[in-house]
Amino acid sequence: MEKISVAVRFRPSTSDPLPSDRQWHLDDNRISLHRPLGTPNPTSSSPSFSFDHVFDHSTTNSSVHQVLTSPIILAAVDGFNGTVFAYGQTSSGKTYTMNGSGSDPGIIQLAVRDVFEMIQMVTEREFLIRVSYMEIYNEEINDLLVLGNQKLPIHESLERGVYVAGLREEIVNNTDQVLELIKLGETNRHFGETNMNARSSRSHTIFRMVIESSVKNTTSSGDVSDTDAIRVSVLNLVDLAGSERIAKTGAGGVRLKEGKHINKSLMVLGNVINKLSEGKQRAHIPYRDSKLTRILQPALGGNAKTSIICTVAPEEVHVEETKGTLQFASRAKRITNCAQVNEVLTDAALLRRQKLEIEELRKKLQGSHSEVLEQVILKQRNDMLKSEMERDKLATQLEEERKARETLENHIKEQQKKIENLNDLSFSSGQTQNSCQVDSGEISKHVFNGNNGVQLDVFKTPNFKSMPNNFVMKRSVYSSAIESSPIPDSFDSIADEDMWLRLNKGLTTDLDTLDMTPFRNNQFLSQDASLEHALEETSTEETSSQEADCSLHKQELEASKEICAKLENECKLLREQNASLVQTLSMSKENVELLTAEKEELLKNLNIEKQKLKDLKDEIRQFSLAFAQREGLLTSLYSKSKAMVENLKSCRAPIPEILEC
Numbered sequence: 035m036e037k038i039s040v041a042v043r044f045r046p047s048t049s050d051p052l053p054s055d056r057q058w059h060l061d062d063n064r065i066s067l068h069r070p071l072g073t074p075n076p077t078s079s080s081p082s083f084s085f086d087h088v089f090d091h092s093t094t095n096s097s098v099h100q101v102l103t104s105p106i107i108l109a110a111v112d113g114f115n116g117t118v119f120a121y122g123q124t125s126s127g128k129t130y131t132m133n134g135s136g137s138d139p140g141i142i143q144l145a146v147r148d149v150f151e152m153i154q155m156v157t158e159r160e161f162l163i164r165v166s167y168m169e170i171y172n173e174e175i176n177d178l179l180v181l182g183n184q185k186l187p188i189h190e191s192l193e194r195g196v197y198v199a200g201l202r203e204e205i206v207n208n209t210d211q212v213l214e215l216i217k218l219g220e221t222n223r224h225f226g227e228t229n230m231n232a233r234s235s236r237s238h239t240i241f242r243m244v245i246e247s248s249v250k251n252t253t254s255s256g257d258v259s260d261t262d263a264i265r266v267s268v269l270n271l272v273d274l275a276g277s278e279r280i281a282k283t284g285a286g287g288v289r290l291k292e293g294k295h296i297n298k299s300l301m302v303l304g305n306v307i308n309k310l311s312e313g314k315q316r317a318h319i320p321y322r323d324s325k326l327t328r329i330l331q332p333a334l335g336g337n338a339k340t341s342i343i344c345t346v347a348p349e350e351v352h353v354e355e356t357k358g359t360l361q362f363a364s365r366a367k368r369i370t371n372c373a374q375v376n377e378v379l380t381d382a383a384l385l386r387r388q389k390l391e392i393e394e395l396r397k398k399l400q401g402s403h404s405e406v407l408e409q410v411i412l413k414q415r416n417d418m419l420k421s422e423m424e425r426d427k428l429a430t431q432l433e434e435e436r437k438a439r440e441t442l443e444n445h446i447k448e449q450q451k452k453i454e455n456l457n458d459l460s461f462s463s464g465q466t467q468n469s470c471q472v473d474s475g476e477i478s479k480h481v482f483n484g485n486n487g488v489q490l491d492v493f494k495t496p497n498f499k500s501m502p503n504n505f506v507m508k509r510s511v512y513s514s515a516i517e518s519s520p521i522p523d524s525f526d527s528i529a530d531e532d533m534w535l536r537l538n539k540g541l542t543t544d545l546d547t548l549d550m551t552p553f554r555n556n557q558f559l560s561q562d563a564s565l566e567h568a569l570e571e572t573s574t575e576e577t578s579s580q581e582a583d584c585s586l587h588k589q590e591l592e593a594s595k596e597i598c599a600k601l602e603n604e605c606k607l608l609r610e611q612n613a614s615l616v617q618t619l620s621m622s623k624e625n626v627e628l629l630t631a632e633k634e635e636l637l638k639n640l641n642i643e644k645q646k647l648k649d650l651k652d653e654i655r656q657f658s659l660a661f662a663q664r665e666g667l668l669t670s671l672y673s674k675s676k677a678m679v680e681n682l683k684s685c686r687a688p689i690p691e692i693l694e695c
């Protein structure tokens with residue numbers, strides 16, 4: 035952000051001051067109006083003013099340029115827009131300042147010379163300079179370089195901003211070429227004689243230089259960098275028509291009409307300056323109220339470095355107009371512009387940058403796609419591992435269940451066997467009981483008969499051999515009953531039952547190996563029968579309990595079978611899931627391969643495009659150079675031809691046919 039630079043320039047007086055005259059006093063950069071005898075005028079209507087620069091009547095154009103406009107020219111060569119305009123009442127020296135005289139070249143000439151000198155010094159860039167020259171006459175835009183190219187419209191576009199459509203732009207290569215064009219433009223410009231100025235500008239003129247530059251030898255790597263950008267800056271050098279009082283200028287007819295247009299457009303300029311000087315954000319600035327302000331819009335509060343030279347007449351007769359100019363200048367001083375280097379991209383560079391952007395986006399897209407794929411694959415792998423672990427766990431559970439089932443089955447088998455055995459035992463014990471009853475009858479019969487032979491039969495060891503298993507069971511029950519049996523009277527050679535029990539407690543022994551007393555034997559037999567009965571009862575209880583156990587185990591087995599079936603189903607599902615995951619994984623891999631192939635193909639195409647672009651750019655550069663040369667030649671030929679025609683006309687010599695054509 036920078037303020038507009040404002041200078042005030044006093045032209046030399048055209049008449050000697052009278053003693054009664056108020057006079058402008060210049061002190062450094064301050065201006066104040068003094069009464070006769072040099073005392074400052076104390077009235078508030080004539081305050082003192084200060085500006086960036088104040089030039090007195092003796093200052094040359096060259097000095098003004100040095101101080102005020104030279105920095106703007108330098109900035110324009112660097113790519114900043116620049117505008118210098120001269121503002122002031124009629125006959126105050128605007129045209130003199132901008133166009134100069136034979137001995138004192140004006141700002142325009144000096145600026146043109148500076149531009150070419152400066153671009154010579156910038157060796158690392160190549161420049162293309164175009165110039166145009168237009169006037170706003172009676173609120174119409176005319177091309178000063180092409181006769182008849184008049185009433186040009188103002189257009190606006192995003193790329194070019196506000197521009198005059200159809201305005202001729204000449205490509206120029208040196209100062210002389212430009213000066214020739216300016217001379218040509220001057221001949222087409224509207225001047226008129228008024229009471230105030232014998233050669234009064236009746237139009238606002240805008241001499242414009244468009245300075246384009248790019249870095250020489252741009253990189254061939256195809257990378258887009260700052261070197262691909264082209265700087266395009268516009269330098270406007272404006273000579274405004276002067277505000278005038280009709281009474282003073284004595285204008286009438288055409289001059290009056292011109293004067294009205296001039297004053298109106300200057301008033302709009304004043305309004306724009308006023309609004310801008312207020313510094314209100316978002317305030318409406320009436321740029322569109324005149325063609326002048328519309329064209330100068332970037333220079334007024336926009337993207338440009340701007341200097342205003344306010345020219346004033348020192349004579350007492352013009353004091354009010356001078357005050358008005360100084361007030362205008364004071365307001366303009368408050369305006370802030372925001373200049374920046376204007377860089378544009380060539381079509382080729384734009385295309386290249388866009389291609390790169392697309393490529394970057396594509397890479398990002400592919401990157402993100404492959405990242406997503408990788409994540410999917412990772413997730414699938416994790417899922418697969420999880421399901422495998424679950425499957426293993428389930429398989430282990432299944433195995434355990436199987437083992438448990440087998441154990442249960444074995445247990446059940448054992449239980450069943452036991453039940454069968456118990457059944458057998460109860461059956462056998464029934465038989466044994468019967469046989470015992472028969473034996474005891476026989477015994478009693480034999481005992482009562484007193485038959486020794488029979489006695490021998492009676493003392494025969496009972497036959498338990500047919501149920502050895504049952505005997506073990508019987509023995510255990512039997513042992514508990516024996517604990518309370520009385521001690522036998524005599525032991526002799528017969529083994530005592532208690533002794534036997536004490537000695538053989540819990541052991542399976544064949545009773546056939548023992549000798550027993552007949553009484554004891556008999557007692558044993560009767561005890562045995564009761565024991566058999568107890569045993570039968572016990573085994574019935576045990577059987578029923580074991581049957582209950584068995585049914586419980588059966589239920590458990592059924593439940594276990596169900597769990598097994600469930601687990602098998604889950605296992606099957608997991609296997610299926612696993613298979614589908616493997617399939618998805620392989621599909622993802624295929625996708626990745628396809629994308630990689632596509633990417634490679636795109637890269638190949640991109641390289642081909644890059645090469646094409648490079649070739650195209652070379653062609654464009656060559657064409658531009660050839661075009662510039664051709665334009666230069668044509669312009670100089672045109673200027674020369676025109677000069678010859680003028681010469682011939684002045685000599686009244688017949689015009690050669692070739693030139694007439």
Ligand SMILES: Nc1ncnc2c1ncn2[C@@H]1O[C@H](COP(=O)(O)OP(=O)(O)OP(=O)(O)O)[C@@H](O)[C@H]1O
Nearest residue numbers: 045046124125126127128129130231234235275276
């Ligand atoms: N600084 C100066 N030194 C010498 N002569 C000057 C100076 N300024 C102006 N003059 C002379 O004053 C006269 C009027 O100047 P000029 O035509 O430049 O005024 P102007 O402001 O352009 O007027 P208009 O608005 O009518 O075109 C001219 O003859 C010019 O040579």
